Amino acid sequence: MLNLLIERFFLFDPLALFFLVVIFIISLPSFIYSFSYLKGEYPAFKIFSAQILLFVFVLSMAFVVSVSNCLVFLIFWEIMSLVSYFLVVFDTNNERSIKAGLVYIVMTHIGTAFIIAAFMILYNHAHSFDFIAIKNACSVMPQRTKDIVFLLFLIGFGTKAGIVPLHIWLPYAHPQAPSHISSIMSGVMIKTAIYGIIRFVIFILGINTSWWGILVLILATITSLVGIIYALMERDIKRLLAYSSVENIGIILSGVGLAMYFISLNLSYLAVFSLIAGLYHLINHAIFKGLLFLCAGSVYKATGTRDMEKLGGLIKKMPHTAVYFLLGAMAISALPPLNGFVSEWLTLQAFFLGAFNAIGGSKIFLGICAAMLALTSGLAVACFVKAFGIIFLAKPRSHYAESAKEAALPMRIGMLILAVFTVIFGLAAALVIKSLSGVSSSALGIDISNMSFFLNSLRFAPQIAKNTYLSTPLLALLLVLFSVIGFVIYRVFGNRRAVIYKTWDCGYYKLGPRNEYTATAFSKPFRIAFSFFLLPYRKTQKIRESFYHIKSFTYETHTTKVFKKYIYNPLFAFMLKLAKSMRKMQPGSIHLYLGYIFITLVLLIIFMERF
Amino acid sequence: MIILQIILFILIAPLLSGLITVIKNYLRMRKGQSILQPYYNLVKFFYKDEVISETASWIFRVAPFIVFSSALVASMLVPVFIFNRPILPVGDFIALVFIFTLGRFFLALAALDTGSSFGGMGSSREMFIASFVEPALCMVIFAISLQFGSTDITAFSGLHPITVSSVVAALALFLLVIAETSRIPIDNQETHLELTMVHEAMVLEYSGRSLALIELAAYLKQMIFFFLIAQLIFPIGLPLGNFVQVFLWSLWFIARIAVIAIAVAVVEVNLAKLRLFRVADFLGFAFVLGIIAVVCSILGA
Numbered sequence: 030m031l032n033l034l035i036e037r038f039f040l041f042d043p044l045a046l047f048f049l050v051v052i053f054i055i056s057l058p059s060f061i062y063s064f065s066y067l068k069g070e071y072p073a074f075k076i077f078s079a080q081i082l083l084f085v086f087v088l089s090m091a092f093v094v095s096v097s098n099c100l101v102f103l104i105f106w107e108i109m110s111l112v113s114y115f116l117v118v119f120d121t122n123n124e125r126s127i128k129a130g131l132v133y134i135v136m137t138h139i140g141t142a143f144i145i146a147a148f149m150i151l152y153n154h155a156h157s158f159d160f161i162a163i164k165n166a167c168s169v170m171p172q173r174t175k176d177i178v179f180l181l182f183l184i185g186f187g188t189k190a191g192i193v194p195l196h197i198w199l200p201y202a203h204p205q206a207p208s209h210i211s212s213i214m215s216g217v218m219i220k221t222a223i224y225g226i227i228r229f230v231i232f233i234l235g236i237n238t239s240w241w242g243i244l245v246l247i248l249a250t251i252t253s254l255v256g257i258i259y260a261l262m263e264r265d266i267k268r269l270l271a272y273s274s275v276e277n278i279g280i281i282l283s284g285v286g287l288a289m290y291f292i293s294l295n296l297s298y299l300a301v302f303s304l305i306a307g308l309y310h311l312i313n314h315a316i317f318k319g320l321l322f323l324c325a326g327s328v329y330k331a332t333g334t335r336d337m338e339k340l341g342g343l344i345k346k347m348p349h350t351a352v353y354f355l356l357g358a359m360a361i362s363a364l365p366p367l368n369g370f371v372s373e374w375l376t377l378q379a380f381f382l383g384a385f386n387a388i389g390g391s392k393i394f395l396g397i398c399a400a401m402l403a404l405t406s407g408l409a410v411a412c413f414v415k416a417f418g419i420i421f422l423a424k425p426r427s428h429y430a431e432s433a434k435e436a437a438l439p440m441r442i443g444m445l446i447l448a449v450f451t452v453i454f455g456l457a458a459a460l461v462i463k464s465l466s467g468v469s470s471s472a473l474g475i476d477i478s479n480m481s482f483f484l485n486s487l488r489f490a491p492q493i494a495k496n497t498y499l500s501t502p503l504l505a506l507l508l509v510l511f512s513v514i515g516f517v518i519y520r521v522f523g524n525r526r527a528v529i530y531k532t533w534d535c536g537y538y539k540l541g542p543r544n545e546y547t548a549t550a551f552s553k554p555f556r557i558a559f560s561f562f563l564l565p566y567r568k569t570q571k572i573r574e575s576f577y578h579i580k581s582f583t584y585e586t587h588t589t590k591v592f593k594k595y596i597y598n599p600l601f602a603f604m605l606k607l608a609k610s611m612r613k614m615q616p617g618s619i620h621l622y623l624g625y626i627f628i629t630l631v632l633l634i635i636f637m638e639r640f
Numbered sequence: 641m642i643i644l645q646i647i648l649f650i651l652i653a654p655l656l657s658g659l660i661t662v663i664k665n666y667l668r669m670r671k672g673q674s675i676l677q678p679y680y681n682l683v684k685f686f687y688k689d690e691v692i693s694e695t696a697s698w699i700f701r702v703a704p705f706i707v708f709s710s711a712l713v714a715s716m717l718v719p720v721f722i723f724n725r726p727i728l729p730v731g732d733f734i735a736l737v738f739i740f741t742l743g744r745f746f747l748a749l750a751a752l753d754t755g756s757s758f759g760g761m762g763s764s765r766e767m768f769i770a771s772f773v774e775p776a777l778c779m780v781i782f783a784i785s786l787q788f789g790s791t792d793i794t795a796f797s798g799l800h801p802i803t804v805s806s807v808v809a810a811l812a813l814f815l816l817v818i819a820e821t822s823r824i825p826i827d828n829q830e831t832h833l834e835l836t837m838v839h840e841a842m843v844l845e846y847s848g849r850s851l852a853l854i855e856l857a858a859y860l861k862q863m864i865f866f867f868l869i870a871q872l873i874f875p876i877g878l879p880l881g882n883f884v885q886v887f888l889w890s891l892w893f894i895a896r897i898a899v900i901a902i903a904v905a906v907v908e909v910n911l912a913k914l915r916l917f918r919v920a921d922f923l924g925f926a927f928v929l930g931i932i933a934v935v936c937s938i939l940g941a
Contacts, residue, residue: 344697355699364742365735377734381782381791389938396782396934400927403778407771410741414767418752418760424695497792498729504739507716507730511709519705519849523686532693532754532845546752546760554768558920 040097040160043468044232048094048224051312054450055216055319056087059209062323062443065436066209066330079119079207086112086210090217094224099148099158106144106221110137113218116210117202126205133202136195140188144225147181150174151233164233175234179241182229183248190222192282193252194592196275200259203274204267204335208326209443211267215274216319220311223281227304231289232472242290243394249286250401253279255562257408261415261555262563262588264337264548266325269416270318273361276405277314280376281307283402287379288473296386297475299379304469305462306375312461313368313454317360320447324354327436327444328420332429337416337548342425346433351421353444358413360451363406366505368454373406374499375462408555415551424542458501549586556588564589642716642727649715652894653859654678656866656901663905678859682852690848693754703750704850704857710743711857711864718864719797721878732791733781737774740820740861744770747854751842758834762841765916769826769838772923773819776812779930783809784872787937793868799877805936810872812929814903817865819923821858824908826919836913863897866904870896 063083067076089112092105114137118130152158154174155166167175184195191199199219203211226245236242256275263269284307291300327350328343329335344351356367363373380399384392425431436444454461470477534540556565568585614625658675665672674680692700716728717736731739748767751759781791787805788795796806819826822839831837837844843854874896879889914922 342695344699359742359745362741362745363738364745365731365738370738374731374734374738377778378791381785384782385786385789392786392938393931393934396779396786396931399782400775400778400930404771404775407774410745411767411771414745414748414752414763418749418763422697422699422749422753423755497732497790499731499735500729503728503730504713504735507713507728508706508709508742511712512705514712515705515708515853519853523849523852524689527690527692527848529694530691532695532756533758534756540755542755544757545755546757546764551760551764554764554916555771557917558768558772 038098038101039095041095043471044224044227045095047308047312047465047468048220049091051220051315052087052090052094052217054312055315055447056083056213058443058446059083059212059216059319059323060087060443061446062212062326062440063207063209065439066326067207068437070207070330075119079116082112082116082119083210083213086116086213086218090221093221097160099151099160099163101158103141103145103148107141109218109221110134110141113202113206113210113214116214117206119207119210120205123205129198129201129205133198136188136198140185140195143181143185143188147178147185147229150178150181160228160233164235167234172238176238179230179234182226182234183245186222186225186229187248188222189225190219190278190282191252191256191275192248192278193255193275194596196252196256197592197597199275200268200271203271204265208267208322208329211270211326212319212322215271215322216315219274219278220281220315223278223285223307223311226282226285227472231285231292231304232474236289236292239290239293242286242288242293245282245286245289246398249279249282250398251279252276252282253405254401254408257405257412258555258559258562261408261412261552265335266328266337266340266416266420267322267335269337269412270321270325273409273412274314274318276409277310277318277361280373280402280405281311281314283307283398284310284376284379287376287383288469291383292473294387296383297473298477299382299386300473301466301469301475301477302375302382303379304473305465306372306379308465308468309375309461310369310372313360313372313451316447316450316454317357317367317369320353320357320444320451321361323440323444323447324350324357327440328354328433330440331433331436334427334429337419339427340420340425340430341423341427341542341545342421342430343433344421346425346430347421347435349441350436350444353441353448354421355417356448356451358417360455362410362413364410366455366501366508367451368458369451371455371458371461371499371501373402376402378497411555415548419546419548419551423545426542426545426547456502456505458499556586562591564591641721645718645720645727646712646715648720649860649863650856653856653863654682656863656897657859659898659901660905660908663902664909667906667909678855682856685847685852685855686849688848690850693756693845695755696750696753696845699746700750700753700845701850703746704846704853706746707743707857708853710739711860714739714864715860717793718867719794720867733785733793734791736793736864737777737781741770743857743861747842751845754845756845758837758841758844761834762838762844765838766842768916769819769919769923772920773816773926776923776927776930777816779927779934780809780812780816783812783930783933783937786934793871796875797871798875800875802873802875803936805933806872808929808936809933810869812926812933813865813869813872814900815922815926815929817862817869818904818907819919820865821862821904823904825911825914826922828913838916866897866900869900874899 067079086109089105089109093102093109096102096105114130114134117133118126120126151163154170155163157163188195203215206214253276256272256279260269260272260276263272284303287303288300288307291303331347332340360367360369363369377399380395384395387395466477532540556563565586565588570583571579572581574580657678661673662675714736717730748763751763783805784796785791787803822829827838828836832840843851846854876893879886
């Protein structure tokens with residue numbers, strides 16, 4: 030009976046297994062972490078309900094990636110969305126949580142509506158909800174229909190993934206949930222949308238036009254740039270991390286988009302390679318973003334604030350958390366030899382190999398996309414220098430930070446596990462890639478048995494470019510070795526006296542936390558450089574005692590949220606207006622309502638008869 | 641061989657900075673320091689007391705070693721004596737960029753660590769410039785590797801034909817190197833004015849041996865980038881034949897790097913420092929040059 034059920038409704042192919050691994054690799058540390066994170070924050074029954082919700086949430090995600098039937102998929106997709114909504118509004122007393130939850134549930138349902146529409150069209154052609162049946166039907170589907178289904182899927186899953194301009198809910202919802210939930214939402218839940226794109230667009234629909242890949246690539250590039258620029262401007266740690274998730278989704282989608290593009294160009298080996306890069310970044314992002322959210326949670330629990338301007342100096346109060354955050358920040362900044370570096374390198378390499386094998390203008394297109402990816406990674410480094418520097422270094426900027434205490438043991442264990450993974454997935458890159466190549470080739474349906482691929486001498490059996498190489502273990506070894514040599518030189522030669530003294534203060538003698546650079550100041554050059562997009566404005570207010578003496582001076586700087594202001598606000602205003610004019614239809618007379626029902630019935634009968 | 645290369649790099653690298661200063665002084669008709677001054681400086685730093693800020697954490701103490709080791713690892717990636725295969729398969733051109741980023745990341749953190757506003761200013765500006773260098777550098781790497789078929793640095797080592805594409809790429813790389821090595825018009829190594837310094841503000845709190853390591857790393861980085869530009873536009877083969885030929889080869893080997901140094905010095909003397917926000921335009925120009933290099937390589941020029 031159970032076997033029959035599994036056979037009928039589940040599909041445990043390598044792609045599904047990969048996503049299951051991602052889900053459990055993040056959920057387990059988050060679960061350990063949650064025990065002491067929730068303690069003391071909420072009453073006991075709420076903690077219990079939180080754990081139940083977490084359990085259902087993780088389970089629903091696991092089902093989403095492993096079912097093989099559209100209807101069942103939708104059911105679990107919906108459970109996942111609803112449970113995560115309850116987790117976002119978990120702080121029921123907090124006004125902001127309620128608002129975030131509202132934005133989230135509206136956006137996620139808009140996305141679901143598009144997915145349902147796509148499924149309906151597919152059902153119309155395949156007369157079945159089963160993945161394999163649909164896949165078979167798709168090979169004879171007219172191209173026009175395929176294009177429409179692709180767009181529906183892209184919008185539907187794009188909303189969940191947070192593709193710009195559909196990312197609007199992400200920076201609201203992710204920070205409001207309890208931190209271990211944020212880590213699962215950012216680390217895993219938005220990845221189920223990537224799963225959706227790979228499963229439904231690449232695996233089921235199949236790709237035979239090049240504009241799909243190009244569209245995804247362009248969207249991915251815009252998403253990553255916009256995400257990181259907003260992240261740089263943020264001073265709330267968790268919102269910063271949420272925006273950076275938008276960026277990383279862009280990088281992952283670059284890999285996926287490249288794979289789609291290469292399939293249409295018949296560069297099948299490269300398609301496998303690009304998808305490996307994308308999937309590698311996917312699991313990496315899950316790990317380091319999960320880790321960073323857990324660290325942010327520890328900071329929040331210890332200080333009671335998420336505002337970076339009020340933090341500082343935490344490296345001395347919370348040494349463990351600081352190390353974990355540093356590892357996460359290094360990994361997300363793609364610094365060698367950690368995991369983020371490998372996947373970023375692979376993605377850039379995929380761009381290059383693609384450009385090398387493509388012809389004409391597409392070389393320039395791929396080159397510019399790669400350059401934008403490089404810009405993104407440069408900005409990401411700046412963003413995480415800011416995040417780590419302002420939160421953990423220098424002197425505490427407020428009493429919140431001064432009274433901070435190191436996180437409790439279960440929280441540290443949760444973070445430690447993920448921190449170790451950032452190192453392992455960096456050093457064992459060759460092994461990871463080997464197993465990912467199986468996932469990638471089965472998702473794309475490309476046989477790779479005669480493709481040999483080694484990381485420390487990157488080579489394809491059918492020669493498509495000269496060899497190149499990367500060896501993270503060697504790199505790590507050399508970095509450690511030379512650091513030790515540097516240390517030995519430092520200890521052995523020269524004058525060994527070191528004086529501990531005050532920071533140079535220009536003779537001011539009163540260097541305090543107020544003199545330190547702030548997060549806002551740190552991001553000022555970027556705010557000016559991207560002012561065409563951020564549209565920053567400032568508010569100043571001077572209170573004067575007399576013309577010559579200013580008693581107080583307040584200065585605020587804000588950036589305009591372009592997408593909200595120019596897309597969503599007009600849209601919502603229009604919807605409200607529409608709703609208002611619709612209200613005239615409801616005067617409250619029951620006779621009129623009966624009339625409506627009758628007219629609807631007649632129309633439906635005519636409709637059924639005619640079509 | 642590899643150890644020889646690293647020792648050679650460490651020995652020659654400060655000389656380049658000395659050379660640039662000497663040329664600048666010559667052009668300004670000043671009687672300046674000796675060409676060996678960078679060496680004297682390094683020795684001097686080693687014998688000075690070190691002052692460490694009481695606000696600083698372990699990040700501040702560890703950063704010099706990481707910066708130093710990242711520069712050394714980077715100098716291992718550059719092929720000097722062996723061209724046909726990597727000495728150690730560590731990484732390619734892209735990896736080289738990320739390795740430098742590692743050093744910069746820690747230096748920027750160390751600058752924030754002391755709580756001085758100079759440090760914060762320096763690290764903010766440095767990260768700003770660095771993040772705009774990145775896309776242009778990526779474009780240059782793209783152009784070079786499209787032409788030579790691989791992102792591997794050994795691909796364009798040894799004798800290779802000089803094409804329009806590689807010349808344009810070298811020009812773009814030259815502009816980027818000015819930014820990477822904090823020289824005028826992007827930054828100024830000679831200044832200690834809070835309005836103008838970028839890299840110097842970042843290392844302001846360092847002294848003694850730590851400063852020596854950081855300076856040495858900066859010299860190495862400069863050397864590596866000059867070396868890469870030279871490799872692009874002045875390709876050189878392996879030394880062959882008798883003693884005289886090997887001697888001539890070594891002269892040319894050093895001279896071609898010196899040519900780049902002279903060019904940098906001339907640029908430094910003749911230009912004024914740009915405003916920080918104009919830097920994006922400067923690097924945008926390098927980016928456009930990178931695109932032109934890609935176009936040239938597509939056209940086969």
